[in-house]
Amino acid sequence: MAIARQVLCLSALLSLPHARSQPLRYSVAEEAPSGSLVADVAEDAGLAPAQLSARRARLASEDGRQRLRLDRATGRLVVAERLDREELCAQAPACTLPLELLLADPLQFFRIEVAVRDVNDHSPRFPDEQVTLRIPETSNPGSRFPLVVAEDLDVGSNSVQSYSISPRNEYFSVSFGNRIDGDQYLELVLEKPLDREEQEEVGFILFAMDGGSPARSGSTEIRVVVLDVNDNPPVFTQERYVGRVLENAPEGTVVLSVVATDLDVGANGDISYQWGSQSSSAFVIDAKSGEIKLTKPLDFEMTEKHEFSVQAMDGGGLSAICKVLVEVVDVNDNAPELVVSSFSSPLPENALPGTVVAFFTVRDRDAGANGKITCALEDQLSFFLQPAYKNYYELVTVSTLDREETASYILTVVAADAGSPPLTTTQTFTVDISDVNDNAPVFNQTSYTMYVRENNIPMMLVGTVHASDADIGPNAKVTYSLAPAHLTEQPPCSCISVNSENGHVFVLRPLDYEQLKQIEVLVMASDAGSPPLSANVTVHVVVVDENDNAPVVLHPAQDSSPASSELVPMSAEAGYLVTKVVAIDADSGQNSWLSYHLLKASDPGLFVVGAQSGEVRLRRPVTERDTVKQNLIILVRDNGQPPLSATAALSALLLNDFSDVRLPHSSLDTEEEGNSLTTYLVISLVFVSLLFLASISTFIAFKFCKRKELKDGHVLYATSNFPSSLADAASAGTLPHPYCYEINLTTGSGNSEFKFLKPILPSLPPQHCALGGDTDGEQDFPEGPLTTEDVAPENSGMLSAEQFNSLSFN
Numbered sequence: 001m002a003i004a005r006q007v008l009c010l011s012a013l014l015s016l017p018h019a020r021s022q023p024l025r026y027s028v029a030e031e032a033p034s035g036s037l038v039a040d041v042a043e044d045a046g047l048a049p050a051q052l053s054a055r056r057a058r059l060a061s062e063d064g065r066q067r068l069r070l071d072r073a074t075g076r077l078v079v080a081e082r083l084d085r086e087e088l089c090a091q092a093p094a095c096t097l098p099l100e101l102l103l104a105d106p107l108q109f110f111r112i113e114v115a116v117r118d119v120n121d122h123s124p125r126f127p128d129e130q131v132t133l134r135i136p137e138t139s140n141p142g143s144r145f146p147l148v149v150a151e152d153l154d155v156g157s158n159s160v161q162s163y164s165i166s167p168r169n170e171y172f173s174v175s176f177g178n179r180i181d182g183d184q185y186l187e188l189v190l191e192k193p194l195d196r197e198e199q200e201e202v203g204f205i206l207f208a209m210d211g212g213s214p215a216r217s218g219s220t221e222i223r224v225v226v227l228d229v230n231d232n233p234p235v236f237t238q239e240r241y242v243g244r245v246l247e248n249a250p251e252g253t254v255v256l257s258v259v260a261t262d263l264d265v266g267a268n269g270d271i272s273y274q275w276g277s278q279s280s281s282a283f284v285i286d287a288k289s290g291e292i293k294l295t296k297p298l299d300f301e302m303t304e305k306h307e308f309s310v311q312a313m314d315g316g317g318l319s320a321i322c323k324v325l326v327e328v329v330d331v332n333d334n335a336p337e338l339v340v341s342s343f344s345s346p347l348p349e350n351a352l353p354g355t356v357v358a359f360f361t362v363r364d365r366d367a368g369a370n371g372k373i374t375c376a377l378e379d380q381l382s383f384f385l386q387p388a389y390k391n392y393y394e395l396v397t398v399s400t401l402d403r404e405e406t407a408s409y410i411l412t413v414v415a416a417d418a419g420s421p422p423l424t425t426t427q428t429f430t431v432d433i434s435d436v437n438d439n440a441p442v443f444n445q446t447s448y449t450m451y452v453r454e455n456n457i458p459m460m461l462v463g464t465v466h467a468s469d470a471d472i473g474p475n476a477k478v479t480y481s482l483a484p485a486h487l488t489e490q491p492p493c494s495c496i497s498v499n500s501e502n503g504h505v506f507v508l509r510p511l512d513y514e515q516l517k518q519i520e521v522l523v524m525a526s527d528a529g530s531p532p533l534s535a536n537v538t539v540h541v542v543v544v545d546e547n548d549n550a551p552v553v554l555h556p557a558q559d560s561s562p563a564s565s566e567l568v569p570m571s572a573e574a575g576y577l578v579t580k581v582v583a584i585d586a587d588s589g590q591n592s593w594l595s596y597h598l599l600k601a602s603d604p605g606l607f608v609v610g611a612q613s614g615e616v617r618l619r620r621p622v623t624e625r626d627t628v629k630q631n632l633i634i635l636v637r638d639n640g641q642p643p644l645s646a647t648a649a650l651s652a653l654l655l656n657d658f659s660d661v662r663l664p665h666s667s668l669d670t671e672e673e674g675n676s677l678t679t680y681l682v683i684s685l686v687f688v689s690l691l692f693l694a695s696i697s698t699f700i701a702f703k704f705c706k707r708k709e710l711k712d713g714h715v716l717y718a719t720s721n722f723p724s725s726l727a728d729a730a731s732a733g734t735l736p737h738p739y740c741y742e743i744n745l746t747t748g749s750g751n752s753e754f755k756f757l758k759p760i761l762p763s764l765p766p767q768h769c770a771l772g773g774d775t776d777g778e779q780d781f782p783e784g785p786l787t788t789e790d791v792a793p794e795n796s797g798m799l800s801a802e803q804f805n806s807l808s809f810n
Helices: 002-015 041-045 049-054 085-089 665-671 676-708 724-731 801-805
Strands: 024-029 037-040 058-061 068-071 076-079 096-103 108-117 130-136 144-147 160-166 172-178 184-190 201-210 217-227 240-246 254-257 272-275 283-285 291-294 305-313 319-329 337-343 356-363 373-377 383-389 392-397 408-417 424-434 447-453 460-464 479-483 496-498 504-507 518-526 534-544 552-555 565-569 577-580 582-584 595-601 607-609 615-618 629-637 645-655 741-745 754-759
Touching (some): 024 037, 037 041, 041 049, 041 076, 041 108, 058 068, 068 096, 085 108, 130 144, 160 172, 356 373, 356 408, 392 408, 447 504, 479 496, 504 534, 565 577, 577 645, 607 629
Parallel strands (some): 024 108, 130 217, 240 319
Antiparallel strands (some): 096 108, 144 184, 172 184, 201 217, 272 305, 356 392, 518 534, 577 615
8 A cells, every 4th residue: 555655656746847957046145135136036937927926936945934035026036034144054154045936736846046145244253352371481482372263253255364463562473274174273472582570461462354345353352471480381182072962961961071181290280171262051161170061951953063162271370272072963852844835625526636735845853864754644545645846745636526425534644754763743634625516406205296185275285395405505505496397398287386495385276176186297406506406306296086076867867857767567576677777976986986775765665776786676576556656766875974965766667568668768868858948838738638638539439439349348549650569469458457558659760669658548447448358248337437546547657768678568
């Protein structure tokens, strides 16, 4: 895994634009005022000033301090703050500020090195304002007495170049130069033997001159005390002492010891040690032992070396000076530092792989292995860390992001040095992912079925559709609307509405189940993104039936006048099918489940009605005592709550042996003519005419029957269209009841259909209208007047077509 990551980072680094192979080098004098021009970086880098702003150009330094500033408008590099070469580089002969010019979109680097030129802004300075030398009078001419050189913070020609004595005297001259190791030396040379008795003390001013223009100088007062004979000065065992101490060494640690010897004895041989020049406050020297100890902890990152001189003086006033160099040894006491230059958050979820999220640099103030840094990103599959340039790194995306899956990433970058033990620094980047409208609304159901009872109130809430959107903010705000199922369709049904905010579905007007049983609409959910995304779902609004329709009787027809009659043979047995009541209900379900009940009948015990089938059958066989005409009222009731019902009125004629007659239903249709008023007028006219005809017919029949009584004992009155079989049956005496019937057949009928059947000759005696009786040729008429009950049963009436079809005549 680690090897793959390194290969990936290396390939990403090679694909980036490289910095210039050679840095842009400039120079600027120290102490230059803020705003001073250093160089035209844009021109030297081959960039237009407009590119600097467009590509967010900026300067980066190792310590993060902006001593120089880039003017994006002009592309010039100017001084941002006062530069002090001595503060920046101390006594180093060359002082260079390394910078990086960073450009984005695309990423590009330019290295810049700005040399800070030294200005002669410091004068030479001696450690002490007055130096006292005790020189024995026995000193020979040419003897040399070391002095502490003057310090000048400037370098090069601006440092100390010469020394002089003023006023000039005959005893001493000054000598200075550089040793092989590069250190300067300054010595006072005795030109003439001293004579304490002649002059006990010699004084003069020692000047140090630098090479600046104008030149600067420093001075110290030299006081030479002529001593009596002490002919052996102290001698150090080394001219230069070098010590090493850890920067975290505690206070009181002995760094090193200087040792000087003196061949003299007594007071002239007693040696004491002191600083020859002003030393660091971090050290103290033991005057007797020459041990140099720490007074406080050192910091390698502030000062790597400490140089000072130690003077050894004997009791006779003779002295010697040695150099001491203390090197501070670095310890791994500084953790790596991570400086973020840029950081982008939130990051859009549609950011392309390779997008730079963060740009930062790492550094360690320690040296050597303690300052060598490695940088790594903790396990993270969506991002990786790639080196950009030098100690700069980029944090970039490695794959596409999905806010709905992960809304925020916590990236941990660990920088570790190579010290022992290693020190680490952890930097956490919280990358928030901003939403992009990449998710359409999703309904919580694939389709919706809602129910509403018919005859509903307007604006009735029947259900709710709900869609959710995985996005956030406006991209997740869902609104609802009705849409055609197809683009070419008309707008959706105007009786359905959906609330755009909460998805409530309303029925706007009352519905009728018998006209509309189901409504199907398409509801669209759209989010508020740009561009908006949407989803559709089908909503089925099912109209639930209510029992608002009573049954309708189809058969027998209830609007005919007179009512239809069914013919029932006298020989019919129990279970004989008289007719079937047919009814329908416009409702559905149990509201349309019909049941049939015998509500009223002339003889309730003769008939039975099938509760489910509506079939009217004989409960028992027909007897002679049963009335010829039977009236029935059938109740048809549905199963609704509350139930609704209708009635069917019908009549049945009980006839004797009409089994061969077949009367189709069409024979009844001819009666359905005219309106009710005309029907009543015609009935009245017919009734009056019949009364007249009945009177005439009675008289003629009486006379006719009287003449024929010796020849025929039976008389049958029939229309010319009556079939011969019926006449034969009458002559044979097959009709049991002594009644006379008139049978009218429809004209043009091919199968001799019955239109109606009713009794005739109401005034004749039953014997004169009998279809069967005595055959001896004698008259059987009773004496006395005839009544209508003798010839016209009150229950005679119409037969229905179905009943009549079930009969036949033999």
